[in-house]
Amino acid sequence: MSVRTERLPEGIEFVAEEEGVREYGLANGLKLLLVENRVAPVVTFLVLYRVGSRNEAVGHTGATHLLEHMLFKGTPKFNKRAGTQIAATLQRVGADFNATTWYDRTNYFETVPSDALELAVRLEADRMRNSFIADEDRRSEMTVVRNELERGQNEPALVLDEAVYAAAFREHPYHHPTIGWRADVENVPTARLKEFYDTFYQPNNATAVVVGDFERGTTLELVNRYFGAIPRSPSPIPEVYTDEPRQQGERRVVVRRAGELPLVQVAFRTPAALGHTNVLSNAELASRASSPPAENDIYPLAVLSAALAGGVTSRLYQALVESELAVSVDARADQFRDPGLFNVYATASPGVEPGRVEEVVHEELRRAGGDLGEEEVEKAKRQIAAHVAYERDGTHNVAMQVSEAEAVADWRFYNSYARGVARVTAEDVRRVAAAYFGEDNRTVGHFIPKPAAGDGASEG
């Protein structure tokens, strides 16, 4: 059936189709993406909300994440008293389900046997607007989330990462971790969560994604039946506008606490996923995503991270791990909605000063801007191409990738990512290394393990 003659339920319109992704729009502003994939008799249904910790400020940091937990606490239709608790209902059909919150978005997803798609659609539509958000639930869930935070605080690498982001972003909300500051998690009022829910959990702030084995006509009808009835938000979705000013000088943070090995993190401010260096409104972002810029430094930065730390043959592995200064090294180029960081992470070998590891990192990054060659760049590009293919195995993985693209740009970013990487030249990579790896643009973190007295470690 051709696109033109497709019969659509009243209230849904076809918007675009490219490379297997079909976009539809509901009258209430919900965006719907369909990706058919009939490898196995399963389907993944995912709802993405354009709200994350970037929408928070001091006093309610962590609210987005706490709210995500509250959305499992029930609605008048799905609740424990009625024997239809959300998790139990999904568990019963064998669903692989969860929800996650990150800087730019919150998503809810379930992979179910194909015949349970309707349940997933009905449940997600229901909790978009009908969740209880009760004070009693908030109290018991707060301690659950506080324990999640405590588990994170047990990990030295996470503690250092939080300290580095908090130093690199002073004004922009990437400053605070998605889990929130402890006191905010403990004290945020239920009314504030409810306000957050009413502000952002609206069809015109969401994208529904369906991936897998489904019948298109039936699915359009299902989504329209359950989501179509929800009205558009009464007021416009609030925008984030806090730009992080240009960094003018190196920032350094040190964390000293019990641990085993020293850690070093070196971070540089870099552009957003669509290559821009300021905060964009939702409309500006949508417009930029539908006609992306020809030049986007995000792609050479991704190639650079693979060339620097993608495997045994990479430059940093050779300089740090082969030389036995470090036991591991990694690099990651953020691809966020707003400008993020390029991070290098290293775990020093026992007895090696973190300063020594840091020196080698600086030296390698400086060198990369001058002599990173064609062969290394081509190898890094092939590694990324293979990883893009691996990450698209299975309906859940495809839905997650599409949703991440929607959160930072739109689904076209998912489709065009491999091509963006393929276009990168060695000269591009050297240029971005030289442009971003400057001392004034840098934040350095050290984790120094404090010897802990009294650790009880004896064989039982």
Place this chain on the structure above:
Amino acid sequence: MTSEFQQEPEVAGSSGGAGFSSRVVREELATGAVLLALENRATPTVSLRGSLRAGSYFEPRDRPGLARVTAEMLKRGTRGQSKLELAGALESVGADIEFEADAFAAQISARSLSQDFPLLVSMLAEMLREPSFPADELEKLKQQTVAAVREQQSDTRWRAYERLTQVVFDKANPFYAHAGERLIESINSITVEDVRGFYEKFYGGRSLILSVVGCVRAGEAVGLLREALADFGGPENIDVTIADPLPQEGERRELVVVRDKANVDVLLGSAAPLRRDAADYYAALLANRALGESTLSSRLGLQVRDVEGLTYGIASRFRAPTLAAGPWYIAVSVNPGNVERAIGSALNVLREYVREGIRPDELEDEKSSATGAFKVSLSTNAGLAAALWNAEFYRLGLDYVERYPEHVRSVTVEEVNAAIRKYFRPDHLTIVVAGDIEAAHAEHPPVA
């Protein structure tokens, strides 16, 4: 379920039926090695999963860590190529090969783009057949392994597990986790001769299983593997014989102090005499699912997390029901101030479950959940390859994947209740608390 697989590839070895197992090509080599392949054209990639019986069960008692080090040395040099050359060949096409030893097996996992599958096979065969164990690489690996063991010592979850296994298993049992310092001492003492000796004694085609799923013709994939590995023979002994540990009598408390940690990890566990080939395997699995499969919706989670808000995560697990009895435990993470409340609450849930048994409607839900989840797990190349490997390693038959729902559906309430009473003994558990909690625990001094 299998008739719903709606792909239409030409599959060598297909008998024309729509059955899952009929699309799998399986070949047993003269050496004893078993090769399995299934074509799946969803992405242009191939996933490989495999094993040899060369896990820690087979290592000498005075050399803990030898199985792990030997498995990881396979990538660090062959007769023809250095570590850097091997890595360069794989990394230049974005392919990976990983070796990792567990209690019984050296596990193999690998992946590549399908166009690079022939390269992946030849590299894998070279690593398996011609490792050269260079001395300088062994020294580096030892240093890295020691650092990893040290890091693990500050992980509260690991420390709780380590202590649990030390209490419920004897030192000869492969589930016994040696204390960090002992393991480090042993790893530091490993020589090239130790590694070579272990390799020669336990590596060979006799216990080799390789399963491949992805965008390759199944017959061709098996052909490539056969050619590369047909004469990879030996070893003599791959048998596993382990007696079940004696059941613990009475409760036992253990405390592991790890300073400066915001979160405490608690395990309540025992050895569970459940093997993969046990007649009550499916009953035991369902018994555990209702208790603690999901932190959001199982009995433990509904009470300890949802009602009381004491934890982010609580679950119960048979850890690897395999060729021998392994541990079973409830794991819960908790704020240092809530340790006793969480333990009490979890034990209450467990006692009530043992006293009253599973409800019939609850069992029906768990059956539906287990069969649905199994179906969902078969939706990726890696998931399919793992299912084929699992069927072969535990000799479940290739049609295991089709019969799984039937096995689950046939379990009765009585069988589940018998499994609950047999495996979950609330008054005979070892309870390990790991974290920065000495003061809070003064009333429960650790048992020496």
